[in-house]
Each structure stands twice: as structure tokens, then as C-alpha cells.
Amino acid sequence: MSQSLTQTRYTISEVEARTGLTQHTLRWYERIGLMPHVDRSHSGQRRFTDKDLDWLAFVGKLRATGMSVADMVRYAELVREGAHTVGERRELLERTRREVRSRITELTDALAVLDYKIDMYAMKTVSGKAQQ
Amino acid sequence: MSQSLTQTRYTISEVEARTGLTQHTLRWYERIGLMPHVDRSHSGQRRFTDKDLDWLAFVGKLRATGMSVADMVRYAELVREGAHTVGERRELLERTRREVRSRITELTDALAVLDYKIDMYAMKTVSGKAQQ
């Protein structure tokens, strides 16, 4: 757990550029407890570390799963509470995983319907028959 | 295009039971133009047909793709406008299909991260090491 002396610190604009999240969103994430406490400069400006960027990347993956912000905040709380919450964290991720799997199934089904419909239209464009 | 004389007509409660959509949502769909005009009884109550149920099932698939309500309404308008809108309808569905495909990719990626993280926790539960 040693720490480099030349640790890079990023301003909020730099983090915005790197993550694609707006400054508004980054501040909001901190406000609602979705970020571990972010370091500040002597004048009170945020200075993000690479660790913060890693966390944001992970949060981005959780967001991509469709997990609600409330659940992501819950997860962040559990991380802050320490090692004894590992079981609950895993449960949260496992539940999310089940939801993602069923979402993928649902999307795949819908995709098949879309394919079918598009094929119909492809025929219609030539034959001129009516359709829903 | 022949029509049965014993055509089944459903009340809004029956449609609610069959589709899982609430009565509120069904009325709202009609209000915003997402339904073709629904038949009424002599006293003004809605009487849905099997064709309406088919349409709702299709709309359900579109919703499952993540298509916005605005786009679904646009699609419904195009259907009402007739056969000459077939090209635009197909474009709309093709755009949706591209979005669904990339959403599936995104979910699959996120799923891999989830799997990885859950595996880590599985180890942690035994070894007791700290983690994000």
C-alpha cells in the first residue's frame, strides 16, 4: 500500500475530459455519496487521484448495467464501511448480474422482432403491401 | 380484410389484465397518439379489439428495445399515414436495431466486469482481503 510521491492530481475539468461525465455530475456524485471523499487544494478545489478515476470507471460500468443510482450509492456506502460488508456487496452485484442477464435476453428477443419487421418492410418496399 | 361478426371486444380492465399495462397507461398511450383510435361502446367506454392487443404487444417489444415514447409515437403516426411511409418506418426500426445491438454489447461488457468483481468477492470472503 505504498504511495508514489509524484501522485497525479486532476482538476474537475480534467476528469470531465477523461470520463465524459460533466462537472455537474461529478459534483452531484460526491454530494449524494457516490464518491469517496475527494481531496481538495488549499483553496478548496477538488483534486482527483488515479484511484478516483478507477472508481469512476467502475461506477461507469455499474451505470452501464442499468443499476439505479440509489443502489450504486448503497454499494459505495458498503465499501466505506469496510471489509465486513463484503457479503452484502456481493449480493448486490449478484442481483445486478441476474438483472443484466434477463435484460440481455429481453433485448435479444426484441431484436428478433425488429429483424422480422425490418425484413417485412424490405419486401414491402418492393411489393407495396400494407402493414402495421 | 374480411372481419368476423363475433369479434371480441375487451374493456380496459381486461386489457390491463392481459397486457400488464395499467389503465392509466393505456389511456395515456391513446392520448399521446401511441394507439390507433380505440372503439367505444354506446356509453363511451373503450372497447379494445384483438388488433389493438396485437398493436400493444408490438409496442411492448418496441419499449423493450429501449425506444423512447416519442419515437414510438412517431412510428405510430407513420403507420397511420399509410404505405408511403414504409421507408421511414424501416429507417426508424433500423436505427433502433443498431442501438439495441450496441446496448447488448455494452451490457455484455458490464457483465464481464460484474463476473470478475463477484469472483474477487468470492475469494475475499475466504481470505479477508480489502477491496474497492
Add this chain to the structure above:
DNA sequence: TAAAACCCTTGAGTGCACTCCAAGCAAGTA
């Protein structure tokens, strides 16, 4: 030194997709 660029906070506003409410009409049952 002055202007421009950047950052801060609190609190309000936005867009989406519903979801509910109030007031009232109509049909069926005791």
C-alpha cells in the same frame, strides 16, 4: 493590474415516463 478562465456552493429546473386525483356518468345488484 486587469481580464479571462476556472472553480466553489446551494438550490431550483428539466425531461422522461408514467401515475394519480377529482368529479362525475353508467350499469348491475340487493
Add this chain to the structure above:
DNA sequence: TACTTGCTTGGAGTGCACTCAAGGGTTTTA
């Protein structure tokens, strides 16, 4: 007849995830 159930409308309210505004401090550039 009285009551219950089910349906109607227009409009207001809700929850989510941001997104923006106002007013002010700080840092960099000309």
C-alpha cells in the same frame, strides 16, 4: 331505490437522473 363497481375526462403529481443558475472566490494570462 340505494349502493357498488367500473369507466370517463383533464390536469396535477411523482421519481429518477441529471442539469443549470446565481453569486461569489481563485488562478492564470495579457
